[in-house]
Each structure stands twice: as C-alpha cells, then as structure tokens.
Amino acid sequence: MARYAIGIDLGTTHSAVSYLNLEEGKPRGPAQSMLPIPQVTAPGTVEARPLLPSFLYLPSAQEFPPGSLALPWNPNATHFAGEFARTHGAKVPTRLVASAKSWLSHPGVDRRAALLPWQAPEEVQRVSPVEASTRYLRHLREAWDHTFARAREEAGNAMAAQDVIITVPASFDAAARDLTLEAAKAAGLDNPLLLEEPQAALYAWLEAQGESFRKSMRVGEVILVVDVGGGTTDFSLITVRDRAGEVELTRVAVGDHILLGGDNMDLALAHTLQQRLTAEGKKLDAWQFNALTHGCRTAKETLYGNAAFTHAPLAIASRGSSLLGGTIRTELTREELDRVLTEGFFPTTPLTEMPRLARRTGLAQMALPYAQDAAVTRHLAAFLTRQAQALASSPDSPVDVGGKAFIHPTAVLFNGGVFKAGPLKARVMEVLNAWLAADGGQPARELEGADLDLAVARGAAYYGWVRQGHGLRIRGGTARAYFVGVETAMPAVPGMEPPVKGLCVAPFGMEEGTQADVPPQEFGLVTGEPTRFRFFASSVRRDDKVGAFVDDVEGNPEFEELAPVETTLPGTPAPYGDLTPVNLQAAVTEVGTLELRCLEKNGPGRWKLELNVRMKE
Amino acid sequence: MTDQPSLSFFARLWLALVCFWRIWLDRSFAQAVLPVRQADIAGRLPAGAPVESAPAPAPAPVPAPVPPPVVAVPPEREHASALQLLAMLQREGRLIDFLQEDVAAFPDEDVGAAARIVHEGCRKLVRQYFTLEAVLPQGEGERVQVPAGFDAQRIRLTGNVAGQPPYSGALKHHGWVATALTLPSPSPAMDPRVLAPAEVELS
Numbered sequence: 001m002a003r004y005a006i007g008i009d010l011g012t013t014h015s016a017v018s019y020l021n022l023e024e025g026k027p028r029g030p031a032q033s034m035l036p037i038p039q040v041t042a043p044g045t046v047e048a049r050p051l052l053p054s055f056l057y058l059p060s061a062q063e064f065p066p067g068s069l070a071l072p073w074n075p076n077a078t079h080f081a082g083e084f085a086r087t088h089g090a091k092v093p094t095r096l097v098a099s100a101k102s103w104l105s106h107p108g109v110d111r112r113a114a115l116l117p118w119q120a121p122e123e124v125q126r127v128s129p130v131e132a133s134t135r136y137l138r139h140l141r142e143a144w145d146h147t148f149a150r151a152r153e154e155a156g157n158a159m160a161a162q163d164v165i166i167t168v169p170a171s172f173d174a175a176a177r178d179l180t181l182e183a184a185k186a187a188g189l190d191n192p193l194l195l196e197e198p199q200a201a202l203y204a205w206l207e208a209q210g211e212s213f214r215k216s217m218r219v220g221e222v223i224l225v226v227d228v229g230g231g232t233t234d235f236s237l238i239t240v241r242d243r244a245g246e247v248e249l250t251r252v253a254v255g256d257h258i259l260l261g262g263d264n265m266d267l268a269l270a271h272t273l274q275q276r277l278t279a280e281g282k283k284l285d286a287w288q289f290n291a292l293t294h295g296c297r298t299a300k301e302t303l304y305g306n307a308a309f310t311h312a313p314l315a316i317a318s319r320g321s322s323l324l325g326g327t328i329r330t331e332l333t334r335e336e337l338d339r340v341l342t343e344g345f346f347p348t349t350p351l352t353e354m355p356r357l358a359r360r361t362g363l364a365q366m367a368l369p370y371a372q373d374a375a376v377t378r379h380l381a382a383f384l385t386r387q388a389q390a391l392a393s394s395p396d397s398p399v400d401v402g403g404k405a406f407i408h409p410t411a412v413l414f415n416g417g418v419f420k421a422g423p424l425k426a427r428v429m430e431v432l433n434a435w436l437a438a439d440g441g442q443p444a445r446e447l448e449g450a451d452l453d454l455a456v457a458r459g460a461a462y463y464g465w466v467r468q469g470h471g472l473r474i475r476g477g478t479a480r481a482y483f484v485g486v487e488t489a490m491p492a493v494p495g496m497e498p499p500v501k502g503l504c505v506a507p508f509g510m511e512e513g514t515q516a517d518v519p520p521q522e523f524g525l526v527t528g529e530p531t532r533f534r535f536f537a538s539s540v541r542r543d544d545k546v547g548a549f550v551d552d553v554e555g556n557p558e559f560e561e562l563a564p565v566e567t568t569l570p571g572t573p574a575p576y577g578d579l580t581p582v583n584l585q586a587a588v589t590e591v592g593t594l595e596l597r598c599l600e601k602n603g604p605g606r607w608k609l610e611l612n613v614r615m616k617e
Numbered sequence: 618m619t620d621q622p623s624l625s626f627f628a629r630l631w632l633a634l635v636c637f638w639r640i641w642l643d644r645s646f647a648q649a650v651l652p653v654r655q656a657d658i659a660g661r662l663p664a665g666a667p668v669e670s671a672p673a674p675a676p677a678p679v680p681a682p683v684p685p686p687v688v689a690v691p692p693e694r695e696h697a698s699a700l701q702l703l704a705m706l707q708r709e710g711r712l713i714d715f716l717q718e719d720v721a722a723f724p725d726e727d728v729g730a731a732a733r734i735v736h737e738g739c740r741k742l743v744r745q746y747f748t749l750e751a752v753l754p755q756g757e758g759e760r761v762q763v764p765a766g767f768d769a770q771r772i773r774l775t776g777n778v779a780g781q782p783p784y785s786g787a788l789k790h791h792g793w794v795a796t797a798l799t800l801p802s803p804s805p806a807m808d809p810r811v812l813a814p815a816e817v818e819l820s
C-alpha cells in the first residue's frame with residue numbers, strides 16, 4: 001500500500017514533483033506539497049528549487065573540477081541536469097541536451113538512438129531522447145529518496161513504493177507514451193501511471209474548487225483546456241455529462257502535438273530587438289543574444305504586469321569584465337510587444353482562417369517538426385472546427401454539435417507559464433467569444449484560480465487520490481483510434497504497390513484496463529525472421545469499431561501514419577507461405593499505454609507488438 | 618591557549634548566524650555540529666576551546682593522549698561563506714565587475730545601464746537567499762515611540778540624544794533585519810577564493 005501519491009510533471013522545459021499523503025485521508029491543504037529538488041546551480045553548489053529545468057549537460061572530463069558536480073546522493077556525478085545545465089549550456093550549446101521531450105514524440109527519428117545533443121560534434125557522448133528523459137526522472141527519484149527515504153527505516157517512503165503518476169501531453173501518441181514509460185522503468189520506477197497534462201490541470205482546478213464544483217458546473221458544459229507551455233501547445237475538450245444521476249467528466253477530444261510555446265515567444269521578441277540593434281550598428285554575439293532573450297522575458301513580464309508602462313528598458317552586459325563600457329542598452333516598447341507577441345502569436349482571426357502549413361523553402365534543416373504557423377488562435381480554430389466535424393458525424397456524440405460551425409466551449413481553463421500574462425488570456429477569450437458570437441453561441445467563461453507552473457504536477461498527485469475512489473474522475477480512454485495496415489491481396493502489377501487497408505484494432509475512447517479482441521479476422525504472422533507492421537492513428541475517426549476496415553488510409557488527411565514496427569518475433573522461421581495463424585487483440589493498460597497482442601489460433605503462442613520502435617521512413 | 622586563529626567579533630557573528638540557520642535547516646550539518654557541542658559540555662573540546670567555559674575537572678595524572686593536531690583553517694576556508702556570497706553576487710549581478718570599474722570615466726547613461734544589470738541580478742539573489750524586513754513597521758517620516766529598555770542594536774538614536782526613555786522622534790530610516798537566511802553550503806571541492814572563473818571560448 002502506497003503512502004504517497006506522487007505527481008511528476010515531466011515538462012519540455014521544466015519538471016516538477018508534487019505529492020500528497022494518502023494515509024492522512026484528505027486530499028490536501030498544506031499536505032499536498034511540492035518536492036524541493038536539489039540540483040547543481042553552480043559548480044560546487046547544490047540548491048533545492050521547486051522546478052528542475054529539463055536540461056542535461058554532458059561535460060568533457062576536464063571541464064569542471066573533480067567533485068564540483070557532486071549531488072548529495074551521488075558524489076561522483078559526471079553529468080548534470082537542472083539550473084546550471086540550462087545557464088551554462090547556453091554558452092556551450094553543443095553539449096546541452098534540450099527539448100528531449102519533443103524529440104521523444106518525434107516520429108521522424110529513432111528515439112532510442114543516441115542523437116542528442118542534436119548536431120553535437122563527434123566526440124561528445126550523446127544520449128537518446130529516452131535516455132535523457134530517464135536521467136531527469138532518475139534525478140527526481142533520487143531527490144525524493146534523498147529527502148524522504150534516506151534511512152533504512154524509511155524504506156517504505158522510497159518513490160518506487162508509491163503511486164507515481166507521470167503526466168504526458170494529451171497529444172502524445174501510443175509510442176511516445178510507451179517510451180515515457182520505458183524511461184520511467186529505466187529510472188527505477190516500476191509501476192508509474194500516465195496521465196494527460198490537460199486532465200492533470202483540470203484535476204488541480206477541481207481540487208482547488210472542492211465541492212463547489214458541483215454547484216458551478218452544469219451538465220452539458222464543455223471545458224476547453226488551452227495549455228501553452230515552454231515548448232508545446234495542447235488543446236483538450238472535456239465535457240460534463242450525467243450518467244445515472246451522477247455528474248461525470250469525459251475527455252472528448254485532444255488536438256495535435258504542436259511544437260510552439262513560450263520559448264518561441266521570447267525568441268521572437270529577441271529577434272525583433274536584435275534587428276533594431278543591428279540597424280544601430282550594435283552586433284550581438286551568441287551569448288549576448290541569449291542574454292537578450294532572457295531580458296525580453298523579463299521585459300515582457302514587466303509590460304504585461306503593468307498596463308501603465310509604455311516601455312521596459314533592457315540592458316545586455318558584455319561578456320568581459322568591463323560592465324560599463326560594453327553594456328548594450330535598448331528597450332522593449334509596448335507597441336513591439338503587442339505587434340510581435342499578442343498579434344503574432346494570438347492574432348484576432350476569423351474562425352475560418354486555418355494554420356499555414358506550407359514550407360517556404362524546399363530544403364529545411366532536419367530538426368524538430370516545429371509548428372509552421374505561430375498563431376495559437378489559428379491552431380485553436382482548426383482544432384475546434386475539425387473536432388466539430390468529427391463529432392457531428394458521430395451518432396453518440398458526447399457533445400451536441402447540431403449545426404454549429406465549431407465546438408462551442410462554455411468554459412476555458414488556461415494552463416502553462418505563457419498565460420501568466422493576463423492580456424494573453426484575455427486575448428484568447430476575446431477571440432473565442434467573437435467566434436461564439438458570430439456562430440450564435442453564448443460567451444464562454446474563464447475558470448480562474450490555476451497555479452500555472454505547478455498545476456500539472458499538483459493535479460497528477462491529486463489524481464492518485466481520485467483513483468482511490470474520491471472526488472470526480474475524468475473519463476477518457478484513448479484519444480485516437482488505432483489501425484494496423486493490412487496489405488490487400490491483388491495480382492502483381494509492375495510499378496504498382498498493393499493498396500493498404502486500415503484495420504481498426506483499438507477504437508477511439510478505449511478505456512484504461514480494457515481489451516478488445518479483433519473479431520473473426522485471422523492473420524498470418526511471420527515469426528523467426530524480420531518483419532514489418534504499419535500503423536495508423538486518427539483523432540477524428542470516432543466511430544470505427546474494432547475490426548472495421550478502412551480502404552484509403554494512405555494519404556488520407558484523417559489518418560496519421562505512425563512509425564512502423566519492425567521486429568523479429570520469436571519462433572522458428574516457417575517455409576515460405578507457411579504462416580502462423582493468429583488473432584489480434586488490443587489492450588489499453590491500466591498505466592495508459594496501448595499493447596497489441598497476436599494470439600496463436602488454437603495454440604499457445606503469444607506475441608506482443610511494441611508500437612514504434614523504429615523511425616518513420 | 619588556542620591553536621586556532623583568533624576569531625574577530627564579526628567573524629564570530631557571521632559564524633553564529635550561518636551556523637544558527639544551517640543547524641535549523643540542514644539536518645546533516647546539525648549532526649556534524651552535535652559532537653562538538655557534546656564535547657564542549659563534557660569539557661573535552663579539543664584545542665581552541667576557551668578554558669574558562671569548560672573548567673578542567675582535575676589535572677590529568679597520566680600524559681593525556683595527544684589531541685590530534687588541529688590544522689589551522691586557512692582564512693579563505695574560515696570565511697568561505699563570505700567569499701561564496703561575493704561570488705554569487707558576481708555571478709548573478711556582476712557586482713565585482715561593477716565595483717572594480719572606474720565609474721567616473723563614464724557618462725551617467727552607461728552607469729545607469731550597468732546599474733540595471735547589477736540591480737536585477739543582486740536583487741534576485743538577495744530575495745532568494747535572505748528574508749528582509751524593516752526593523753520598525755512605521756513609515757519613514759512618521760513619529761515613533763522608543764520605549765525604555767529598547768534594543769540598541771535594532772534602534773539607533775540620532776539628533777538630540779538626551780534625557781531618559783521613552784523617547785519620541787521621527788523615523789528617518791526604518792532599518793533592515795534579516796529574518797531568514799538560506800545560503801547554500803560551500804563545497805569542499807571548490808576553492809572559495811575563486812570568485813569568478815576566467816572564461817575561454819573555444820572555436
């Protein structure tokens with residue numbers, strides 16, 4: 001029996017750990033706390049901070065004096081994560097691992113291959129996105145154990161013995177979830193649960209509301225969670241339903257994974273100021289540009305925090321010891337802030353304006369698939385209209401879309417550090433309410449009172465409490481339907497590939513802890529030699545049942561092809577054409593991952609397909 | 618009487634402050650201090666203990682086991698916390714760079730720009746590690762009463778200091794008092810004299 005519920009927010013730019021004592025028999029108050037995370041903040045200095053910046057620095061052997069990277073639980077640490085990794089890594093980008101989480105969900109690369117820091121020189125010992133995530137999680141586990149389970153008699157307090165809930169973006173596909181779990185296991189956490197971040201944010205809000213939630217929320221409400229963090233933007237829809245007289249929360253839809261966040265915004269401001277400085281004949285080196293980005297963040301907070309200021313001064317120090325001669329002065333004006341940030345990232349656009357997708361140049365640097373369009377509001381419009389179309393054609397839609405151009409949210413919950421800027425929240429509400437008014441709807445209201453930095457970790461810990469039967473649970477299941485590609489039998493035609501059909505193996509909304517047998521179809525499974533499976537997912541095909549065949553999955557915008565599974569299933573190679581007859585079974589584990597099993601027909605053979613081990617070609 | 622370098626009043630004040638908070642906040646430090654305290658009570662404090670605070674019970678009849686030679690702590694170790702604070706002020710706010718430069722040679726504009734950097738960094742540091750409060754809560758310029766038996770460390774009388782308390786006067790400066798201090802512990806792996814490393818950029 002676990003003593004604590006521990007929520008881990010493994011974020012793109014920051015991680016945090018919250019916990020509550022399950023034995024105390026109440027959800028929190030001061031009992032739900034944040035774990036102070038000891039981390040290297042300078043050589044020879046270890047300090048505890050509420051957030052662990054998700055940065056990993058891989059130093060060369062001579063770079064720092066021996067013992068200066070020691071952690072309280074590891075005197076011989078050779079690499080470091082956290083605050084100093086971020087600040088020092090800005091000066092040595094080739095040894096800094098950043099955005100590991102975005103790489104973890106990038107289907108275009110082999111996520112188990114040591115490829116970070118991306119484009120590092122040969123001699124740097126690289127790590128894989130999974131390994132980087134493992135190291136952050138191990139740091140958090142060791143910090144916990146150091147704080148709560150140092151003595152032998154405290155062994156029951158070790159993190160591995162608690163209910164650990166790790167949050168993932170709602171838009172993480174089955175593979176990225178699986179890899180997160182793999183990282184957790186490698187970090188010494190055997191049975192963590194996965195929870196979607198927007199759900200965690202809503203749990204944190206519910207917890208803060210207490211019982212008053214039932215008074216303030218009516219059945220039929222549609223809550224839009226807008227989560228803009230340091231590196232990603234995520235949308236989720238959660239609706240309030242009535243099931244047998246009981247209020248129930250159901251997660252209706254999640255958006256695509258959009259690599260766009262607060263870091264883009266600070267960079268955009270820094271580029272704007274840099275252009276002005278260049279015009280004035282002042283050149284910035286990479287380090288100064290980084291300082292400028294940091295300064296822009298502070299200036300942004302100043303201007304958004306006080307409407308009376310027309311500009312915020314900025315000073316960028318020289319690298320050298322002369323502070324007076326080398327300092328570059330500039331300022332961020334409100335006009336620039338509004339133009340670049342409010343209008344650039346949150347423009348007032350009509351609902352019909354969709355995000356730009358086209359690349360402007362034929363060749364692009366191979367890197368993370370960043371969003372091509374910076375306008376969060378256009379991505380939101382695309383999400384709400386796309387989901388409305390999907391729900392309108394669904395016979396048992398949990399939300400009434402009847403004749404509306406897009407899903408009408410009745411309430412909005414903001415999450416992510418970007419929304420510490422009140423004017424940006426106000427802009428999202430303004431744009432959304434303009435769409436609602438134009439479509440004949442009622443204005444949506446904002447759900448107030450979320451702690452934007454810590455809500456996800458806190459909500460995750462609270463989920464541990466909810467799982468024990470307290471409070472309201474958000475039901476959701478898979479946010480996508482999953483299909484396996486089946487090659488259709490056709491006579492060989494030169495130069496023509498046989499078309500691929502999609503067989504639905506896991507329907508949309510399949511709940512944790514359930515499994516589904518794919519009815520009568522029987523497949524021939526190749527064992528004992530390398531073979532390849534193709535998978536497709538769809539966030540809008542809500543009504544395909546298990547076993548349904550879809551003809552045109554290739555090139556269909558409703559489907560997204562996942563990385564194929566290339567594997568050699570144990571067994572003896574059979575002579576050509578002699579395949580093992582199997583039935584397929586899909587299971588969504590308690591943990592929140594998807595498993596595909598091949599069960600030998602009338603035999604004992606069982607094979608598990610691990611989704612997405614190789615990169616997409 | 619003592620093998621250790623004598624501690625000045627201010628060094629002892631600093632040490633007391635640092636030890637107080639670290640014993641309070643850092644269990645392992647407290648455990649490290651405990652044997653010293655117990656030895657002090659038992660009168661077995663090694664060289665360096667003031668004799669008058671631990672009266673020896675009786676002269677030892679046999680040659681006492683030679684106490685381990687106490688290595689004099691070099692000054693930079695003794696004041697490691699102070700050096701560390703200076704290093705942090707440099708790291709966060711470039712304070713040493715600022716103080717080492719000749720301000721007179723630059724126009725106010727440049728000094729102002731530099732001051733923003735120093736101010737932002739040092740302010741962040743002070744806020745992070747110290748909890749500061751005014752000694753007197755009243756607004757400056759208001760009339761305040763100074764009772765009999767006031768704490769002369771906390772309140773300094775100026776102007777026409779005469780007569781007996783209680784006094785009544787105008788509050789000129791509300792004073793500052795640190796109510797909490799959370800400096801990180803200096804690492805034995807580091808030379809505290811290095812306030813900022815030289816930076817060499819490889820290309």
